[in-house]
Amino acid sequence: MNIKHDKEKVIKKGIDLFWCNGYSNLGVDKICKATGMTKGAFYNAFKSKENFLLSCIEAYGNMNMNYLTEQLSDQNKRAIDKILNMYVIMLENQPSLNFTGCLTNNMMSEISSVNELVGNATARAFDNLLDVIEPMVIKAQLEGDISPSVDSKTVTELIHSTFFGVLTRAKATRDNKKSISAMTLLIKSLKTI
Amino acid sequence: MNIKHDKEKVIKKGIDLFWCNGYSNLGVDKICKATGMTKGAFYNAFKSKENFLLSCIEAYGNMNMNYLTEQLSDQNKRAIDKILNMYVIMLENQPSLNFTGCLTNNMMSEISSVNELVGNATARAFDNLLDVIEPMVIKAQLEGDISPSVDSKTVTELIHSTFFGVLTRAKATRDNKKSISAMTLLIKSLKTI
DNA sequence: TCATTTGTACCGTTCGGTCTGTTTGAGTAC
DNA sequence: GTACTCAAACAGACCGAACGGTACAAATGA
Numbered sequence: 447m448n449i450k451h452d453k454e455k456v457i458k459k460g461i462d463l464f465w466c467n468g469y470s471n472l473g474v475d476k477i478c479k480a481t482g483m484t485k486g487a488f489y490n491a492f493k494s495k496e497n498f499l500l501s502c503i504e505a506y507g508n509m510n511m512n513y514l515t516e517q518l519s520d521q522n523k524r525a526i527d528k529i530l531n532m533y534v535i536m537l538e539n540q541p542s543l544n545f546t547g548c549l550t551n552n553m554m555s556e557i558s559s560v561n562e563l564v565g566n567a568t569a570r571a572f573d574n575l576l577d578v579i580e581p582m583v584i585k586a587q588l589e590g591d592i593s594p595s596v597d598s599k600t601v602t603e604l605i606h607s608t609f610f611g612v613l614t615r616a617k618a619t620r621d622n623k624k625s626i627s628a629m630t631l632l633i634k635s636l637k638t639i
Numbered sequence: 640m641n642i643k644h645d646k647e648k649v650i651k652k653g654i655d656l657f658w659c660n661g662y663s664n665l666g667v668d669k670i671c672k673a674t675g676m677t678k679g680a681f682y683n684a685f686k687s688k689e690n691f692l693l694s695c696i697e698a699y700g701n702m703n704m705n706y707l708t709e710q711l712s713d714q715n716k717r718a719i720d721k722i723l724n725m726y727v728i729m730l731e732n733q734p735s736l737n738f739t740g741c742l743t744n745n746m747m748s749e750i751s752s753v754n755e756l757v758g759n760a761t762a763r764a765f766d767n768l769l770d771v772i773e774p775m776v777i778k779a780q781l782e783g784d785i786s787p788s789v790d791s792k793t794v795t796e797l798i799h800s801t802f803f804g805v806l807t808r809a810k811a812t813r814d815n816k817k818s819i820s821a822m823t824l825l826i827k828s829l830k831t832i
Numbered sequence: 833t834c835a836t837t838t839g840t841a842c843c844g845t846t847c848g849g850t851c852t853g854t855t856t857g858a859g860t861a862c
Numbered sequence: 863g864t865a866c867t868c869a870a871a872c873a874g875a876c877c878g879a880a881c882g883g884t885a886c887a888a889a890t891g892a
Contacts (some may be wrong), residue, residue, distance in 0.1 A: 450856095471750075474848060554808070555748035557661065560664070600820050601824065603820070607807075607808050610803070610804035615762075631789060631793050632801070643838075644838095667882060667883080679838045683836080684837090687882080
């Protein structure tokens, strides 16, 4: 059968839409208009708006995994520098993203306490990222930039959770300076515990 | 004039409602039903739903300031212990709050990037809390539990932002253990930078 | 008395989703 | 190559409910 609307492209557009508008503030009509679909096409491709969001969260999570893997790949740099640099870059991107933060964090905050499926999906996306970051934390421990005495998993949790926190803060103030300072301080603090 | 509905009580109920449901997912009808008001009474007391939220955010912020001030007041304990203990308690409360997180954080995340007034109100609530916490951070620096070489304001930012981050994480997983571990690790990390 | 507060019907719009008829094109038979 | 089949894909009118908010009359009480 001929498929007029590429599901992947629609999901990519959906990511942007949920990212900018949130979940409850975005209607299926808007999704259809933005993707050039009709309701018939949309509901033929996706079971429901909720189900569409789940697909978007998963796709966004995978995109992020690839992005982080790439950001952390440079073999010539110290692990700790790569980690800090990556987070600083993501925070520096916020003004151009209109301080929309991170889709995973946004959905976690808006509806994960009310919708278990979304909770699971966002938690999975978060955990997947930790799996990408943790090896770099272990490397930083071996390189003496993070105390080897602490559990690498917990450090990774701390780092990425802090990122979510300062990201939300940047959103409200529409200013990323303090967030970058806080994130930088965190990474420095991890050296000797 | 006789006022049937105490504005303060209505705002208190509103805090709960926005806290549990978010902003876009909560209708004025539900607010009226939950507070026992009619629409006439509601719109006589508040300019709009948005305006009502602003009042709720401000009241919630003040409540939080009082709560934190009290939590940090014990003169016999070391400042660092009071700080950590306070955050652990707030995280331990999450299961009984159905992992609804923190209203300020929730509203920051859901709509502050789209609604400037809410952005300002949540940012103000956040800053007010920092003003309560920072003196305790300074005290901890004097007591040798936080490195005196770093800016106390930035440390305070970091601590409370991290709290927001781990709170969101706890929401999605409906589990506060990792959040408590991460928060504890952060406070320990601040000792020697 | 009269401004304020309240009750409620009502407004136009949007919500998520359904229904039904039409179009599409790969597969099959010849 | 052509004709036919048929399930999938699509268009869009339509559904009842809920949305934020208004209008206006009735009730209230200083």
